[in-house]
Amino acid sequence: MRKIIYLLLFMVSALHAQTKMTNAEASLLKEKVKSQAAKTNTISSNFVQYKHLDFLSNDIVTSGNLAFKSPDLVKWEYVKPFVYTVIFKNENLYINDEGKKSDVNLSSSKLFKQLNKLIVNSVKGDMFDEKEFEIAYFKQEVVSEVHFKPTNKKISKYIKAFHIQFNTQGDVVEIKMIEPSDDYTRIVFSNRIINKPLSDAIFAH
Amino acid sequence: MRYLLISLLFLLAGCASYQQRNNFEKQEVSDKAIINPYFSDVTKDYVYKANIAFYDKSFGGLFIVKKIEENHHRIVFTTEMGAKIFDFSFHKDEFKVNYVLDEMNKKILLNILEKDFRVLVRENEKVISKSIKEKSELFETEIVNKRYYYLFNEGVLNRITRANNGKEKVVFLFSKISDATAKNIQILHKNIKLTINLKSIN
Numbered sequence: 001m002r003k004i005i006y007l008l009l010f011m012v013s014a015l016h017a018q019t020k021m022t023n024a025e026a027s028l029l030k031e032k033v034k035s036q037a038a039k040t041n042t043i044s045s046n047f048v049q050y051k052h053l054d055f056l057s058n059d060i061v062t063s064g065n066l067a068f069k070s071p072d073l074v075k076w077e078y079v080k081p082f083v084y085t086v087i088f089k090n091e092n093l094y095i096n097d098e099g100k101k102s103d104v105n106l107s108s109s110k111l112f113k114q115l116n117k118l119i120v121n122s123v124k125g126d127m128f129d130e131k132e133f134e135i136a137y138f139k140q141e142v143v144s145e146v147h148f149k150p151t152n153k154k155i156s157k158y159i160k161a162f163h164i165q166f167n168t169q170g171d172v173v174e175i176k177m178i179e180p181s182d183d184y185t186r187i188v189f190s191n192r193i194i195n196k197p198l199s200d201a202i203f204a205h
Numbered sequence: 206m207r208y209l210l211i212s213l214l215f216l217l218a219g220c221a222s223y224q225q226r227n228n229f230e231k232q233e234v235s236d237k238a239i240i241n242p243y244f245s246d247v248t249k250d251y252v253y254k255a256n257i258a259f260y261d262k263s264f265g266g267l268f269i270v271k272k273i274e275e276n277h278h279r280i281v282f283t284t285e286m287g288a289k290i291f292d293f294s295f296h297k298d299e300f301k302v303n304y305v306l307d308e309m310n311k312k313i314l315l316n317i318l319e320k321d322f323r324v325l326v327r328e329n330e331k332v333i334s335k336s337i338k339e340k341s342e343l344f345e346t347e348i349v350n351k352r353y354y355y356l357f358n359e360g361v362l363n364r365i366t367r368a369n370n371g372k373e374k375v376v377f378l379f380s381k382i383s384d385a386t387a388k389n390i391q392i393l394h395k396n397i398k399l400t401i402n403l404k405s406i407n
Contacts, residue, residue, distance in 0.1 A: 082406055
């Protein structure tokens, strides 16, 4: 019994390893991320995506590469366990599904345009818009974590919150998109290289 | 009179059962139940890369099936990037929509998907009739007032057909089968332009 109590106490303290930032710490982080984002012309990175559905025994793990080029070109390329690419470009989504190409125009849907913009912005981490989000800042041992809760009801119907983790340089190391049901998609970046020249050909469909 | 006979003959031919049309011979039923083993393991997460083609529209994504407990399954479809498109529960004969994207929230479409996916996850059906052809066995059953025919080749379930008056309406094809899992599943509709292709990724 005593062991269980210790274990529970440990679990509670582990949960609280994340503490709220002071206002000063929060504005420091915000400035750092904003200036880092402003200096970022390109990003190339590997990623691992964990899709968490509460009823599954294991998260669904997919992985691939991300390429970003300023101001708003993003390419998500899944390599494992299937080959699938989606390019966000000029209000269009260009999809290559194992060789089968298609595109989706987002210009007619304000909502999809907004969601699209969110994805592009979250890659850089620069989402500090207090009109659009309720923002909370936390510090952990090494990384910082910021919670962005969309205030727009149409968006919060799809995404309850974005949790973004930043390293000490102010680069995004992890994005977690939480659905209203509390299921989530967690994307962990690795080998993230900033401002490596990326040709437009990478974003060609 | 002759015309009448000919048309009667046509009518009779038109009434041929699904088994007769496919040259199966009826047999005594000795089997108690039809077993569909493909989503029967509670310890497994079944994850498929999916493509749903509906008329000129095509959706890609991940098709996820989980057996929660006996007679209880959850089916979720998400985009490759993880956004949920639909989330259904099948509990005995009950069907529950936990979530569906507004754009897909159409009763007709949900009815079709409900019928299709129910057949995928149902494991144990009562045999109404049995027929054979060479090494193939065809079992007839009824699921929520619709007739279905389960085709086993050398003991392996390869095909389920929903038929009405002997005519195929929906065909489920199972292939690349190993360890009670069908790596490839196709659901083909004969009277509407709807095709669902599933390819296992785990």
